Amino acid sequence: MSEVKSKSREHWFGIRKDLAPGRRTLLTVCSFGIPLLVWVTVSYVPFIWHPDIKLEISADRDGVTTVFTAGDRVSKEFFPTFVEAVRQENRKVLDARVKNNPHFVSRRENIKRLRHLAPLGVANGWLKNNERQNDEKIFNLWKQLAEGELASRAISLSQENLEIIEENWILLSKASPTFNLKLYPTEALLKLIPQGISSNPVYLPAPHEVINAGWLDFNTVPENGMPTMWERYRHSLNIIFWGFAYSCLLGIPLAILCGSFDFFSKLHEPFVDFFRYMPAPTFSVLFVAFLGTADAPKIMLVFVGTFFQLVLVIANTTRLLENSLIEAAQTLGAKRRQLLGRIILPGILPNLYNDLRILLGWAWTWLVIAELIGEKTGLTGFIDTQGTRYNFDRVFPVIILIGLTGFFTDRLLNWLRYLFFPWTEEVRQAPKGLLTRLLLSSTDRTTYFK
Amino acid sequence: MPPSLELPSYLSQSPEVSERFEKLRNRPVKLKVENLSKKFDTPNGEISALNKINFQIFRREFISVIGPSGCGKTTLIRILAGLDFPTSGNVFLEGRKMEGPGAERGMVFQDYTLFPWLSVKKNVMFGLEIKGLGKLKAEAEAMEWLDIVGLGKFADAYPEQLSGGMKQRVAIARSLANRPEILFLDEPFGALDAQTRSSMQAYLLKIWQNVDVTVFFVTHDLDEAIYLSDRILVLRANPGEIDELIEVPVPRPRAPGQFLTPEFLATKKRLEELIRPPELAQNDEFPMVRLTEVGDEVE
Ligand SMILES: Nc1ncnc2c1ncn2[C@@H]1O[C@H](COP(=O)(O)OP(=O)(O)OP(=O)(O)O)[C@@H](O)[C@H]1O
Ligand SMILES: [Mg+2]
Numbered sequence: 133m134s135e136v137k138s139k140s141r142e143h144w145f146g147i148r149k150d151l152a153p154g155r156r157t158l159l160t161v162c163s164f165g166i167p168l169l170v171w172v173t174v175s176y177v178p179f180i181w182h183p184d185i186k187l188e189i190s191a192d193r194d195g196v197t198t199v200f201t202a203g204d205r206v207s208k209e210f211f212p213t214f215v216e217a218v219r220q221e222n223r224k225v226l227d228a229r230v231k232n233n234p235h236f237v238s239r240r241e242n243i244k245r246l247r248h249l250a251p252l253g254v255a256n257g258w259l260k261n262n263e264r265q266n267d268e269k270i271f272n273l274w275k276q277l278a279e280g281e282l283a284s285r286a287i288s289l290s291q292e293n294l295e296i297i298e299e300n301w302i303l304l305s306k307a308s309p310t311f312n313l314k315l316y317p318t319e320a321l322l323k324l325i326p327q328g329i330s331s332n333p334v335y336l337p338a339p340h341e342v343i344n345a346g347w348l349d350f351n352t353v354p355e356n357g358m359p360t361m362w363e364r365y366r367h368s369l370n371i372i373f374w375g376f377a378y379s380c381l382l383g384i385p386l387a388i389l390c391g392s393f394d395f396f397s398k399l400h401e402p403f404v405d406f407f408r409y410m411p412a413p414t415f416s417v418l419f420v421a422f423l424g425t426a427d428a429p430k431i432m433l434v435f436v437g438t439f440f441q442l443v444l445v446i447a448n449t450t451r452l453l454e455n456s457l458i459e460a461a462q463t464l465g466a467k468r469r470q471l472l473g474r475i476i477l478p479g480i481l482p483n484l485y486n487d488l489r490i491l492l493g494w495a496w497t498w499l500v501i502a503e504l505i506g507e508k509t510g511l512t513g514f515i516d517t518q519g520t521r522y523n524f525d526r527v528f529p530v531i532i533l534i535g536l537t538g539f540f541t542d543r544l545l546n547w548l549r550y551l552f553f554p555w556t557e558e559v560r561q562a563p564k565g566l567l568t569r570l571l572l573s574s575t576d577r578t579t580y581f582k
Numbered sequence: 583m584p585p586s587l588e589l590p591s592y593l594s595q596s597p598e599v600s601e602r603f604e605k606l607r608n609r610p611v612k613l614k615v616e617n618l619s620k621k622f623d624t625p626n627g628e629i630s631a632l633n634k635i636n637f638q639i640f641r642r643e644f645i646s647v648i649g650p651s652g653c654g655k656t657t658l659i660r661i662l663a664g665l666d667f668p669t670s671g672n673v674f675l676e677g678r679k680m681e682g683p684g685a686e687r688g689m690v691f692q693d694y695t696l697f698p699w700l701s702v703k704k705n706v707m708f709g710l711e712i713k714g715l716g717k718l719k720a721e722a723e724a725m726e727w728l729d730i731v732g733l734g735k736f737a738d739a740y741p742e743q744l745s746g747g748m749k750q751r752v753a754i755a756r757s758l759a760n761r762p763e764i765l766f767l768d769e770p771f772g773a774l775d776a777q778t779r780s781s782m783q784a785y786l787l788k789i790w791q792n793v794d795v796t797v798f799f800v801t802h803d804l805d806e807a808i809y810l811s812d813r814i815l816v817l818r819a820n821p822g823e824i825d826e827l828i829e830v831p832v833p834r835p836r837a838p839g840q841f842l843t844p845e846f847l848a849t850k851k852r853l854e855e856l857i858r859p860p861e862l863a864q865n866d867e868f869p870m871v872r873l874t875e876v877g878d879e880v881e
Contacts (some may be wrong), residue, residue, distance in 0.1 A: 412829050460695040463710035464760055465685025474708070478699045555699050555740040 153563075166236050173339035178330045182243060185211045186331035188255065189246060189289045191218045200326075202251030215326050222322045226300055235320040243313070245321045246270055246304075249277075249297075255286035271311040287327065296322045337525035338485045346529025348412040363512070365533065368510035371427060372499045375434025376492060383442040384484070390443065391450020392476055401447060408440035412498065424504035433505065437498035442491050447485045472544070482553040489545050496538050592848040595831045603829055606812065609640040610676070612796045613662070613764055618671035620657050620822075623764035631657045635671070639764070639796055646799045646811040650857050653821030655800045656768055662798065663689045663766045675763065682783035684810050685709060688762030694749040694767045703728065703737035709760035727755040730789065732878060747778040751785065758789065764796040771806070780838065783809060787836060795839060804853045808846055809836055816856045825856050 145148070151159070174180050184205040185321075192199055193214075200206060206214060246267070253259035253273050262270055276282040276299030289297075300321045310316035328551035332338070337345070350361045359367065370536050401501040412433055418431035453476060461475045511530050519525045550559055550568050595603070621628050631654040647655050660666040660674055662684035671870040673680045673690065683689075696705050707717075707726035728734045732749040733744075741749055750770055753843070757765055767786075771779045779853050783806060790797055801807050807814050808830055814823040831845040840846050 181688075382853070454695075456691055456693060456695045459683070460691060461697075461708070462665065462683035463663055463685070463687060463689040464756065465712045466708075469714055474712075477699070479697070480652060481699070553699070555742065557742065560740075560742060 136160060137297065167344075172339055174336070175332060182330040182332055183208060184331050184333055187326055187328040188246065189252060189293065189324050189327040191326050192244070193217050194221060202248075205331060206328075208330075211328065218323050218325055222325075224258045225322060229319075234304050234408050237320045239313075239316050239318055242316055242318065242321045243267060243354035245299075245323055248324050249273055250287070252287050254282055256282075256284055257286075258282070259554045267313060269335050271304075271308075274304060278303075278305075290325065290327060293327065305582050334522050337528060339345055339479045341525040342528045342532075345523070345525040346532075349526055349529065349535050361511075361530075364510050364514055367427075368499060368512070369537075370429045371502060371510065372434060372495050374427075374500070375431045375502070376391075376438060376495045378431070378435045379438040379442055379491075380488065383439050384446060387443045387446035388450050388472070388476065388480070390447035391453075391480075392472060397447065401444065402439050408444065412437040413501050413505075416501070428508075429506055430499075430502035430509070433502040434495055434498045437501075438491055438495050441494065445491065446484055449487055450480050452483070453479045471546075482549070482556045485545075485549065485552065489542055491540070492545075493538060496534065501510075523525070584801060589851060590844050591847040592828065592831060592845070594827065596845075599831050599833050602834070603758060606640050606643060606700070609642070611638045612641045612643070612676060613639040613798070614674040614677075616672045616674070618658075618661065620654070620661060620666070621669045632668070633821035633823050635822070635824060637824065641824040642794060642809055644790060644797045644798055644799065644812050645703040645815060646801060646807040646813075647815045648801060648804065648807050648821050648853065648857060649817030649822075649825070651802065653819035655721045655802075655817060657822070658817070659689075659766050659768050659798065659800050662847070663687050666690075667738050674777075678723075684805065685713065685760050686763045688757030688760055688765045690750070690753045690757055690765070690767040690770045692772050694741070694746070694751055694753055696749055698741050700732065700868060701738050701740060702744070705741065705752060706756045706759050709756065713760070720852065724755075724759060727759045728752075731755045731785065732765070745778075746774050747782055750782060754786070754789070758795065759786070762795065764798060766800075768800045770799075772802070779803075779806075784838075785848065786810065791835075804850050804857075806839060807853070808832060808849050809841070814849075814853065816853065818856075828852065 136431070144155070150156075184207055186205050187202050190200045190202050190204065194371055196217075200214070225235050236446070247265065247270055250259060250264040250270055250273075253270070254261060254264065258273060259266070259269055273282070274297065278298045290318075303317055303319060303321060305312075307317035344563055375447055386396070386400065390401055391397070415436060416429065416433055419432045423429040423432055457479055458471055458475055461471055466474065500512045503510040504516060507513075508516055511534060515527050515530050518524075547568070549556070550562075550564070591862070614636050615635055618632055619630070620632040621630050633659065647658065649655055657666065661668050664673075664680055664687060680687070696702075697708065697768065700708065703721065703724050706727055707720040710720035710723055725737060730738055731754060733748060733751055733755070735746060736748065741752065744752065745799060752772070754767075771782050774782060786797075787810060799807075799808075799810060809832075811830055814828045814830060816828065817823070818825040828849065830849055832840055832849065833845075
């Protein structure tokens with residue numbers, strides 16, 4: 133049955149009017165597309181925000197204790213000062229050299245100055261990540277760059293720095309024609325001038341950084357015996373599952389009793405109502421004290437966090453069941469137990485199911501707190517560690533994973549309603565996709581006449 | 583053909599009709615109501631919804647209750663079905679004192695009250711399974727009842743897929759499948775359109791003629807009450823008391839054609855007198871509300 137396009141359907145903004153299917157899909161795509169687009173734009177279009185410079189080549193200043201290494205971010209106001217200070221130092225070294233009264237430094241200091249080329253080597257793939265202190269490789273790098281055998285692609289070296297590389301190589305190769313740390317010069321080498329690219333603050337990593345970091349984290353086995361990301365994920369799921377399962381197992385029967393019998397309602401609900409205002413995290417110390425530091429107190433926290441809400445919400449849902457259905461069953465001979473099992477339970481089931489979906493969302497919130505008590509574990513434990521180290525590009529993939537897990541479980545549970553409750557108004561009215569229709573036709577639970 | 587203005591008294595019965603009532607009165611008493619009163623405590627004081635109600639119903643009798651809105655019809659039927667408790671007085675079913683609801687007293691509500699999560703067939707099977715009938719037997723019996731109300735091919739549909747009239751037929755089948763001794767119906771056709779309503783009345787009459795069941799029927803539709811009932815219980819409001827218990831002089835079997843017979847009209851006239859106080863009809867001084875004249879002086 134196709135509807136004739138009427139005037140009211142043409143409006144984008146009609147109160148309580150459904151938009152045409154195409155427009156609805158478009159808007160759904162936009163609801164994800166717009167935030168993504170904002171993120172991408174802010175990340176890759178330099179003049180929108182980018183208040184910082186991300187250092188690609190750094191230098192240590194004399195007598196300044198704050199050390200910036202490649203990869204650090206400095207504000208755009210500070211960067212020129214930084215660069216000028218290093219230049220000034222180089223100028224002094226050169227002046228001294230011209231006056232035939234060169235500066236001397238420790239050999240160790242010169243080695244350090246040479247090592248500042250390492251990040252460039254890593255970025256170009258000439259050095260491995262763990263070779264940043266491999267002085268022989270670094271020696272060769274200086275040589276090859278100075279002699280023009282290598283040209284940096286990943287980071288475009290400024291003319292100034294190219295000259296410094298040549299200048300330093302002359303000094304270095306004179307003292308140590310082949311690699312030999314003992315022969316390294318003690319006359320001060322020039323420092324590389326800090327170079328960097330415009331970037332956003334560390335807490336807003338760009339999409340590709342997040343994807344790369346996530347890819348790495350989820351595909352490498354960490355050393356020092358830490359769990360892999362997938363183990364962490366399973367651990368988190370485990371805690372939320374058991375916490376919520378105990379909550380349901382104890383809470384649902386109690387709630388249905390409370391909603392059905394005034395006796396249980398008056399006996400339990402006032403206390404439950406009181407208890408739910410005491411924030412669950414405040415009990416975490418207590419839980420750790422008598423349940424140990426393993427998973428038990430974490431599961432307990434998720435349980436306490438959801439149980440009391442669950443009892444109240446579901447007791448209320450139970451009370452909302454139409455009384456006339458119970459009365460009708462009574463006039464058909466149903467007694468107390470049959471009323472509970474055959475009328476109240478199936479009658480509230482669709483609403484109970486929806487309540488549980490909402491409560492499961494809260495359980496995720498409690499999970500985050502639970503994983504931080506006692507021993508920090510699971511995904512939140514990882515977020516906590518990396519967050520304190522400012523590795524936000526590694527934090528975001530985990531946050532997104534949690535979000536996606538919650539979102540897709542909810543979508544799945546929502547979709548399963550078609551299977552479980554084909555008789556409800558919402559399900560019968562809802563437009564059904566191909567998959568849903570297939571599912572319904574494979575079960576003989578509904579018959580369609582209209 | 584306009585009905586003659588000279589109507590007989592509603593009390594005069596033809597010999598066949600009075601013979602029938604004679605026989606009815608000799609049947610065993612199915613339901614006996616004794617000094618039934620119901621008071622509600624409200625913020626505005628006590629409401630006497632029912633006051634000292636006494637009557638009895640004979641086996642396989644069809645009895646209707648009418649009365650102005652708020653006179654206590656629903657209160658009465660709910661007490662008889664055991665869903666509410668009376669303030670005082672007793673209800674006896676074949677001499678047994680009744681307390682609480684039970685399968686021997688079926689009830690059909692105005693708002694259908696089918697169980698939405700059960701298919702039509704399972705709805706009808708509900709009472710049978712409670713009774714302890716095996717699944718197969720219950721199913722066979724339910725199908726029989728669905729065929730009687732003409733809904734056999736909707737057995738696997740969910741209630742929400744049916745129209746109002748169909749739902750009410752399922753509700754009736756569900757109650758009758760349980761073989762209640764007495765069936766209570768509270769304005770069961772009140773929410774239906776006129777067409778469906780009259781066919782439902784015919785259905786109910788036919789079922790009643792073929793099933794051993796006593797019917798207690800609440801309605802506010804006078805034609806419906808006369809067309810269906812043996813006797814009509816007229817209630818008065820404030821306090822709810824029995825105004826009159828009328829023996830309907832219209833002979834059986836009934837048909838819609840009888841709506842214009844003298845007995846029918848005489849009964850209807852009497853009922854109208856009873857439930858519509860005359861002073862209401864005269865008060866037609868209506869305040870003039872902004873009325874734009876059409877200008878052609880046609881009223
Ligand atoms: N639970 C209650 N609490 C207080 N008063 C009530 C309650 N139930 C009914 N009443 C009062 O009792 C009186 C009878 O109500 P009842 O519903 O039985 O009338 P009724 O004859 O069925 O009316 P209607 O034709 O509108 O269905 C009314 O005045 C009503 O206000
Ligand atoms: Mg009523």
